[in-house]
Amino acid sequence: MSLVGAPASELLSLMEKGETTAVEVMQAHLDQINQTDDKVDAYLHVDAETALKKAADVDARRKAGESIGPLGGLPIAIKDVLCTKGVPTTCSSRMLENFVPPYDATVMQKLTAADGIMIGKVNMDEFAMGSSTENSAFKKTKNPWNIEHSPGGSSGGSAAAVAAMTAPLSLGSDTGGSIRQPAHFCGVVGMKPTYGRVSRYGLVAFASSLDQVGPFANDVQGAALLLEAIAGHDQLDSTSVPKEVPSYTASLDEPLKGLKIGIVKEHYVEGINEEVEQTVRDAYKVYESLGAELVDISLPNSKYCVAAYYIIAPAEASSNLARYDGVHYGHRAENFDSMIEMYSRSRGEGFGTEVKRRIMLGTYTLSAGYIDAYYLKALRVRRLIRNDFDEAFKKVDVIASPTSPNTAFKIGGLINDPLAMYLEDIYTISANLAGLPGISIPAGISKAGLPIGLQLLAAPFEEEKLLRAARMFEKETGWTSKRPTLN
């Protein structure tokens, strides 16, 4: 059988049985990068030598009978927003083109401790701002199912890497849907944990009250495995929550009895693609056939999510990105007459259009005379959105919906219409505003051959429930085993 495209659990079991080695697994995925990435363009940085050396080390320890971490030598692609010691971390921005972090993000330390091996750093929308990965300063990643289409974003490289079978697992970050939407576009599993479940230390900040690191995988088990490895409290992130991490993999295969699935009436209005809607409605039937109860619920403030988000996220971004001043690290302009001019020229040259737009938007809504009408108003609406979910989760275990209103759009299709691009995030954004965990799992393929995902949301810290519900669907339908044909 082929090592590429195999789920993490299968690769681990083959390695444990001695039927393959971590080096063979790594080499097979590096070969797959060589064969596919000139078309897919997911990777920004690959260090084959180091990856193979680490794999050989895992093999040697396994052979010597030493205990091996749960990620057992698996290749993992890393979104270029996570600081990796000694390895370039660009955030797909000219601003950080030459930045080499002097330290590892906490999730990278955890990954290494669990014997996961970074196969490469992958492309993204610049500073994670965007829904198509077209905002990268370096290259446009393509959707492995059809290279004329976008892989989604901002974690488009992470999703495309798994879909193109160059890694069974990858890490992304999700501020408004940046893991779940590309997972939907690329036909893979992508999960955003509860805010505070995973440390943000070493995750380059976009919007600090919304950002979370999370896993991509080619099946639900892989997502559970990787989440288990990276989750947990971190002294270096004061917003990480001191709460024990359950074993997500241990309970994964137990179906949920009496599962109540919420269907949000506000979700099915204008603007949703017919095939996407039908796929999600079919998924409801699958759950019903598994004994779940479908419950109609209402999230009355959901139509305000996009507006609240696009005030809050850029406001936080404008403040976070003030650090790029051309002094300590990052791009510095060559010609300037004063300190202020050095700042503005360095920033004007180093940032791309969407990043500038969001900094401007955030600066405006936070400025004197507007902060009440925009920023504080949005924060009040945010509380109402959270209250809606608190009410809903008294009645249901999970909420099932589309991940995004459309299948993968064409590259170039929305790039000149920022508002239309923002509205693509309508189903994903509320989970970030409310801090909830969410997952997108493959649930169908459109007539045009593009994947369609199903999004499940749960109450804070109910990742276990979410993963078990996702696993039930996967087991019944088998959609996660579909792979694109890469020619």
Place this chain on the structure above:
Amino acid sequence: MSLSQEDVKKVASLSRLALSEKELAQMQEHLGQILDYFEILQEVDTENVEPMAHAIELHNVFREDEIRESLPREEALANAPKTDGKYFLVPEILRQDK
């Protein structure tokens, strides 16, 4: 809500972003559209609703005040655009002759 060219220039200056004329014009159009869209929030009654800055609200997070190793100077300066090996160098801010 429309933004004037002056508004856009002021925001660019507050943002410390040097923008070309073309960029300013495009910003003016796009920011105007986006701000218009934000008007939808005015429908929502938020009287007596507290702003929510974080969805998972933790309070008074403390840790032990321990001495830890810090980044060696060399590593801290390794990414600096301009350095003399001891400091981050910036353009002159105060002039003696003025």
